[in-house]
Amino acid sequence: MDAKATRSNSRNDALLDAAAELFAAQGFKATSMRDIAKAVGMLPGSIYYHFASKDDLLLAIYEAGVDQITATFAAAIAPLDDPWLRLEAGMAALIRAITDASSTTSVIFKVEPSDVPKYEAELIAFRDKFEALFRTLVDELPLHAWVDPHLLRLMLLGAANHAQLWYSPKGRFAADEIGQHFARLVQAPIGR
Amino acid sequence: MDAKATRSNSRNDALLDAAAELFAAQGFKATSMRDIAKAVGMLPGSIYYHFASKDDLLLAIYEAGVDQITATFAAAIAPLDDPWLRLEAGMAALIRAITDASSTTSVIFKVEPSDVPKYEAELIAFRDKFEALFRTLVDELPLHAWVDPHLLRLMLLGAANHAQLWYSPKGRFAADEIGQHFARLVQAPIGR
């Protein structure tokens, strides 16, 4: 049963994965249906048996990506109680997802909803689902009065987002370490 | 002399500005020569009297953008001695430039060199020119041993870059304040 369901969706998933990887690497506009088709060994027209349009393909990826990151993120912070440790674990999970080329999550942080006017509202809604999760993490922190939680959240999100552009698996730090380090940079005084 | 040069280049500059605004708002691929032509009241073909190609147009914008941000950035930090105050001033200047829709600088932080294979190396070189300036600012900071200056720099840059996506002139904070706040979030302990 499960096997059958899996098999019948296997090409669908292959498409989703291949498209996600290309969208994450090159952006939505710069990735053609040809590119995606070639990546899965189909002809461009064949994609339309599975998805009604390029826009719909992205929508499906966004949905899968949000499901993925929400699950991963929640699992990473669930076992921890200390809000600072939760922030570190959350940032680590986030950067892991964003820098994983084979993850559908990275697409969410690469493709802007405005790139797909038809589904702009839907994409924003998907993205918000994750951001709400992230917000609770920041809101738990016992912060000084001078700290604006809103800007703190945007700073962390921006730093994570940006990692997509410079991260290399051959770099000095693992994705986990980068996330943890970012969390600590805001937490502790960095100056002597 | 200056006036003459300016006048004779007025269409050129108008093109640069219009293209920069569009590239920054929609990205390189998503902006067509038609869009740019319409913005300056020309026909698409006429652009080619001024620039040899769309790629060259971007190259010129990148160059102008780097000149602009390096000058602004240097001017902002020059009067200050304290490295932490210099960081705040630098971040403020950076976020101002990035979030100014009419600035050529914002293009540098929106368009990736990999979007323009022909000039990828040149664009990276331009970008590096600014990043070197930014690096000196971070390298001046008296940091604890546990802090990785490399990641600190990337965090600040990422946060600044990201502001392009969410900043609104109607928001609660001015661009200056956002930059300053980002600098302080890493500098001081944020937790009670």
Add this chain to the structure above:
Amino acid sequence: MDAKATRSNSRNDALLDAAAELFAAQGFKATSMRDIAKAVGMLPGSIYYHFASKDDLLLAIYEAGVDQITATFAAAIAPLDDPWLRLEAGMAALIRAITDASSTTSVIFKVEPSDVPKYEAELIAFRDKFEALFRTLVDELPLHAWVDPHLLRLMLLGAANHAQLWYSPKGRFAADEIGQHFARLVQAPIGR
């Protein structure tokens, strides 16, 4: 026997009817196999079990349509002797068939043989079968010498054909009345 043939052909007939309705409403080119498949609750590929091609489907509809209209037409005029009454009854039957959305006959008057080069000759032959019937009706009329029976026939046929475009079941006249009126318009002097 008859029942069995009918039952075993039920999907076949459903296809024929659905396709006829769509061809009549939108034309041959503008109707896709997808449209037809959806209308009968099949997948597009499944149609090919029943008909070898879209062209063959139309051919079958044309044949059925001609059988239908010839039978209906003949039955309508058979009981009558007066040639003028026969004309009225024939026109009434014709307009009824043409304006009946669920009739295969309407296709004959909507789809031009030239739309289907492969079967152009066959389609014309089918159509001619009915037109011959119609011609006898006109040829029976005792006409003045100045009247060209050829043009008279084409006028009546054109008027009937055209009804497909404007007829509405909610209109002031029933299909029957329209046919009858058309016949009378040519028969009697209309001017005071």
Add this chain to the structure above:
Amino acid sequence: MDAKATRSNSRNDALLDAAAELFAAQGFKATSMRDIAKAVGMLPGSIYYHFASKDDLLLAIYEAGVDQITATFAAAIAPLDDPWLRLEAGMAALIRAITDASSTTSVIFKVEPSDVPKYEAELIAFRDKFEALFRTLVDELPLHAWVDPHLLRLMLLGAANHAQLWYSPKGRFAADEIGQHFARLVQAPIGR
């Protein structure tokens, strides 16, 4: 001045004419931009310099066609006073326009507004402009009480429309004669 205007529009007009001829001969859906491009010696993409879309091209043809038929029709009936003679002249002009392959007017009677959903309303409005003119012609006739002018008009229009399908310049009757004959068929008693 005139020459220049003419020259600058010559390709535009060539496109309009070529497209009109193809649309009239094969229908809107069945005519591809390739077909049109080939007919005027352009590449398909080049058409889009002149018209924004295939739909817009049809819209322009419809407009030109209505202008043409309105002018021709009005000129044909203007010199005449007797309503029956006016009807004959009007029908003659109409059939001439409909059966002239090189006339943009024929498109109006071949392509249904519903074929172009985007401009359906506009096309109907254009068509109505002519039909209003035709209606006045019928409304002038001194008719017996039993005659429905509405159906009379539709009969004449249908007959004219249909001529497009069977008319041949090599036929026994000229277009003018056909129109005249149609008018007379309704006017006088045809039976002995």
Add this chain to the structure above:
DNA sequence: AATGAATGAGATTTCATTCAT
């Protein structure tokens, strides 16, 4: 300096059709 007209490559999409199951 700029325009008008076109090119040619490539983009997304549609669609009749095929075929193993």
Add this chain to the structure above:
DNA sequence: TATGAATGAAATCTCATTCAT
């Protein structure tokens, strides 16, 4: 009988670019 998956050709349209004027 019908489905699921795909093909391949063609359709509409976009776009960077060219070039005579």
